[in-house]
Amino acid sequence: MSENRVEEKMKLLFLLAFMLRFPQSKGNPLSRDDDGYQKTVEDLKREIADYSDIAKKIIDLAVYGKAQNRSYERLALFVDTIGPRLSGSKNLDLAIKYMYKALKMDGLENVHLEPVKIPHWERGKESAMMVEPRNHSIAILGLGGSVATPPEGITAEVLVVASFDELHQRAQEAEGKIVVYNQPYVSYGETVQYRGRGAVEAAKVGAKASLIKAIAPFSINSPHTGMQSYQPGVYKIPTACISVEDAELMARISSRGTKIILTLKMEAKTYPDADSFNTVAEIVGSKYPEQVVLVSGHLDSWDVGQGAMDDGGGAFVSWEALSLLKDLGLRPKRTLRLVLWTGEEQGGVGAEQYYKMHKVNISNFDIVMESDEGTFTPTGLAFTGSNKARNIMKEIMKLLQPINVTGVFEEGGGTDINYWIRDGIPGASLRDDITRYFWFHHSQGDTMTVQDPTQMNLCAALWAVVSYVIADMEEKVPV
Numbered sequence: 106m107s108e109n110r111v112e113e114k115m116k117l118l119f120l121l122a123f124m125l126r127f128p129q130s131k132g133n134p135l136s137r138d139d140d141g142y143q144k145t146v147e148d149l150k151r152e153i154a155d156y157s158d159i160a161k162k163i164i165d166l167a168v169y170g171k172a173q174n175r176s177y178e179r180l181a182l183f184v185d186t187i188g189p190r191l192s193g194s195k196n197l198d199l200a201i202k203y204m205y206k207a208l209k210m211d212g213l214e215n216v217h218l219e220p221v222k223i224p225h226w227e228r229g230k231e232s233a234m235m236v237e238p239r240n241h242s243i244a245i246l247g248l249g250g251s252v253a254t255p256p257e258g259i260t261a262e263v264l265v266v267a268s269f270d271e272l273h274q275r276a277q278e279a280e281g282k283i284v285v286y287n288q289p290y291v292s293y294g295e296t297v298q299y300r301g302r303g304a305v306e307a308a309k310v311g312a313k314a315s316l317i318k319a320i321a322p323f324s325i326n327s328p329h330t331g332m333q334s335y336q337p338g339v340y341k342i343p344t345a346c347i348s349v350e351d352a353e354l355m356a357r358i359s360s361r362g363t364k365i366i367l368t369l370k371m372e373a374k375t376y377p378d379a380d381s382f383n384t385v386a387e388i389v390g391s392k393y394p395e396q397v398v399l400v401s402g403h404l405d406s407w408d409v410g411q412g413a414m415d416d417g418g419g420a421f422v423s424w425e426a427l428s429l430l431k432d433l434g435l436r437p438k439r440t441l442r443l444v445l446w447t448g449e450e451q452g453g454v455g456a457e458q459y460y461k462m463h464k465v466n467i468s469n470f471d472i473v474m475e476s477d478e479g480t481f482t483p484t485g486l487a488f489t490g491s492n493k494a495r496n497i498m499k500e501i502m503k504l505l506q507p508i509n510v511t512g513v514f515e516e517g518g519g520t521d522i523n524y525w526i527r528d529g530i531p532g533a534s535l536r537d538d539i540t541r542y543f544w545f546h547h548s549q550g551d552t553m554t555v556q557d558p559t560q561m562n563l564c565a566a567l568w569a570v571v572s573y574v575i576a577d578m579e580e581k582v583p584v
Contacts, residue, residue, distance in 0.1 A: 146496065152578060153500040159435065160504035160570045167429055167566035168508065176425040176565050177558035179207075180418060184411040184553060191408035192448045193225025193379035200404055201382050204445055208386040213427055213443070215389065218382035221458040223448035225379040226250055228408065229372025231345065233316070236260070237366040238358065245316070245345040246330040246409060246548075248300060249451065251373045252341045254314070258370035259283065259343065261313050265352075265359040269299075269306055280311035283367050285347070287356040290322050293543050297331070304344035305336045314343045314369050318352035321543050326350050329547045330407050332451060343371045383455050384445040388427055390576065392438035395466075398576040399442045399473045400426055400568060401521060403449035403456075410551030414542070418556055418564070419476030419535070420445050425561075426569040437576035439471055446521045449477070456521035467528060471581045474572060475519035476535040479542045480556070480564040483535060485512025486571060490531035493583040498533070501574050510567055512536065531582045533571070535564060 166172045183203065190197040201218065208216045226249055233243040264282045266272045272284065284307035288299045297320050307315035319329040328346040335341050355365055384404060390396060402419030406412025427443050430436075448454035463470075472490075488498045495513065502511045517533040518526050526532035537560075545551045575582060 156574050163569045164507050164566045168562045174558040176421045177561045180421040181553050184413045189408045189412045190406045192223045192405050192451050204384050213386035215387040217385050221455045222378040223381045223454050224451045225376040231371045234368045238363050243351045244328050244348050246328040247345045247371050247373050249332040251344045253373045254343045254371045258368050259313050260368040263365040265356045276310040284312040284315045285355050286317045287352045296320050300331050305339050308340050308342045316347045319346050323544045324349035327548045331547045381447040383459050386443045388441045390438050390440040391436045394440050396439040396469045397442050398471050400572050401444040401475045403446040405447050407547050409549045413553045414551045414555045416477045418480030422565040422568050425565040426572050429569040439576040441576045453520040460524035470530050472531045473522040473525045474533045475522045477519045479539050480561050481537045482560050483510045483537045483564050483567050485536045487514040487517035487534045487536045489517040489526050494531050529584050
């Protein structure tokens with residue numbers, strides 16, 4: 106046998122030995138480990154399925170065990186003690202101090218506050234009264250950032266319109282009047298534009314003030330507040346939300362050709378930006394502590410109701426996720442980080458500053474998660490990321506089969522985490538039955554009465570299982 110033949114035979118034997126050591130993969134490779142071995146769909150399915158027992162333990166503890174109703178009871182104590190938590194308010198300061206102490210007492214790690222600046226606006230006293238054709242008190246809530254009326258108020262005739270198009274068509278009638286928007290509710294995402302820029306559009310045609318029908322599909326004479334924006338170069342006029350009932354009342358009266366005159370008084374005032382904090386706690390990772398799975402909700406709220414639903418529930422099921430894992434002695438490979446945002450209602454102000462401070466380490470962020478659309482009966486996880494990552498999420502959600510919550514939906518995200526998602530980090534949000542969410546959103550009705558302990562238990566179980574498995578898998582979620 107020639108030396109070449111011997112050499113070829115040795116190479117063949119080496120190749121066979123290599124193939125036996127590293128079996129040929131089947132299916133589509135999704136990722137590669139440190140040894141160069143390509144993990145396939147089937148490999149990842151098996152890895153995730155192996156978390157089944159742990160997932161059941163988390164679910165049992167959250168839904169049936171000693172932690173049952175804990176997130177609800179914690180939230181009730183918090184909102185009953187603190188109340189609503191407007192950006193820049195003393196209540197928000199008290200809330201942050203409360204949560205810092207509570208997270209410390211819960212035994213979580215690296216509990217700390219990260220300083221930020223947030224807007225400070227106060228509504229002051231406000232009222233609206235119909236004086237013609239009859240006296241009628243109108244319930245109002247000034248919109249965030251609104252300017253005040255003169256001390257004596259604004260008394261003017263009303264122009265009722267159903268859309269921006271109608272306003273523009275009737276622009277010559279708007280000069281010196283109070284514009285009342287009686288827009289139809291289509292969806293929150295579509296209809297909220299009237300709250301956001303209603304004052305600007307009214308000011309452009311010479312109106313003295315604007316009143317916007319509550320952005321809600323259901324009402325019990327309840328106005329709903331929220332943020333609005335002025336436009337540079339456009340005169341700032343006072344603006345507030347009114348109830349569905351009062352907007353429709355004025356629309357009916359106006360349609361009969363009857364003149365309506367209102368007196369509007371608002372003491373709203375904007376102060377210099379206030380000092381505040383994002384509140385942070387962790388379970389430090391056992392193997393890759395520098396890598397982060399972030400779960401979050403926002404601690405601030407509007408200044409009405411209790412802020413129990415928006416976003417007390419989301420903040421507290423996010424805290425509960427870490428508590429459940431701590432109670433079970435589970436420490437994932439990556440760091441699980443809880444962030445309770447400040448200044449969300451003013452446009453994710455606290456979260457934007459967090460992003461700017463931490464984006465230098467963006468490659469260490471595995472996924473960002475936020476719960477800010479209620480904690481009603483969960484239906485699954487909304488996710489934004491690559492198709493490969495989505496396939497992984499679908500496998501992880503199968504672990505929630507014991508509570509029949511396995512859906513994976515499009516468009517995961519949130520005001521506070523979208524900064525990261527836009528830079529390519531996978532993002533997820535809690536998806537739940539929001540049928541009643543906008544009934545109470547930004548209104549006096551956002552109280553603990555809206556919350557349900559059983560529903561919160563289910564949300565906490567979902568949040569804990571998903572965040573733990575992602576943080577503990579050997580590899581990061583593919584981007």
